Amino acid sequence: MEAxxxxxxxxxxxxxxxxxxxxxxxxxLAIAAGNKGFLAIGDWISSYNEQLINLFNPPKxxxxxxxxxxxxxxxxxxxxxxxxxxxxFNVQPSAGETIGLDGKVLxxxxxxxxxxxxxxxxxxxxxxxxxxxxRGLILEPCQVNAKTNEIKALPELIEKLALxxxxxxxxxxxxxxxxxx
Numbered sequence: 001m002e003a004x005x006x007x008x009x010x011x012x013x014x015x016x017x018x019x020x021x022x023x024x025x026x027x028x029l030a031i032a033a034g035n036k037g038f039l040a041i042g043d044w045i046s047s048y049n050e051q052l053i054n055l056f057n058p059p060k061x062x063x064x065x066x067x068x069x070x071x072x073x074x075x076x077x078x079x080x081x082x083x084x085x086x087x088x089f090n091v092q093p094s095a096g097e098t099i100g101l102d103g104k105v106l107x108x109x110x111x112x113x114x115x116x117x118x119x120x121x122x123x124x125x126x127x128x129x130x131x132x133x134x135r136g137l138i139l140e141p142c143q144v145n146a147k148t149n150e151i152k153a154l155p156e157l158i159e160k161l162a163l164x165x166x167x168x169x170x171x172x173x174x175x176x177x178x179x180x181x
Contacts, residue, residue, distance in 0.1 A: 001025045001056065003088035010075040018064040022056060023126070024066065024081065042066025058142035082140045091137050095165030098133040101157065102171050103150025128153045130161065 001021040007021040030041040045052065045063055047178065052106050064072070085091075093099055106125045128150050130139040141159070144153040 002082050004081070007077065007080050007084060010077075011072065017062070018068055018072075020057065020072055022058055022078070023064055023069045024076070025056065026052065027073060028068050028085070038066045038070045045069075079141065079143065082138075086140050089137075091132070091139060093132050093139070093161070093163055093166050095113060095163075096167070097135070098167045098169055099139070099161070099163075100131040100133055100169045101128060102131070102152070103128045103144060107160060126150065128157050130157065135173075 003022075004021040004024045007020060007024070009016075010019070025044060027041065030044045031045060035041050035044045044064060045066065050061060052063055056063075103126055126140040126144040126149070128144060129141045131137070132139065139161075142153055142157045144150055154170070172180065
């Protein structure tokens with residue numbers, strides 16, 4: 001839970017029974033255990049309830065439900081979460097390893113609403129992910145500016161990684177002549 005202590009809790013304080021760090025720790029462990037989906041996470045929490053209570057020692061000896069974990073994840077800073085995970089696991093590429101870089105659009109992240117005055121329309125969120133091929137680990141993703149594409153974000157990410165002896169692998173979109181220069 002200490003790994004997530006720096007993350008700000010975006011939820012309102014009224015009605016909170018479980019802190020964000022507990023929800024994130026349970027979510028991370030459940031996903032690492034191979035659970036996919038919140039119902040599976042809820043089943044996992046129920047199955048290991050006693051062991052998890054002993055491990056985390058939550059207030060009133062109660063763990064959050066899967067819906068509480070889901071609601072806690074709705075508004076977290078995903079880049080902050082991935083940074084916390086990368087720091088906790090100390091994921092650092094070594095010389096000679098291959099880092100695959102690829103841009104992806106987050107499914108369902110766009111919002112097109114013209115009739116709701118409280119909600120601004122916005123384009124889909126695009127991230128560039130860095131993947132250590134040999135170990136199957138993902139490094140902290142980099143968000144792409146909404147007005148550009150992954151081609152513009154790659155030099156920034158490569159400079160940010162600034163690694164000696166690491167091999168970068170790109171998909172076809174990133175083999176343009178202007179980018180190579």
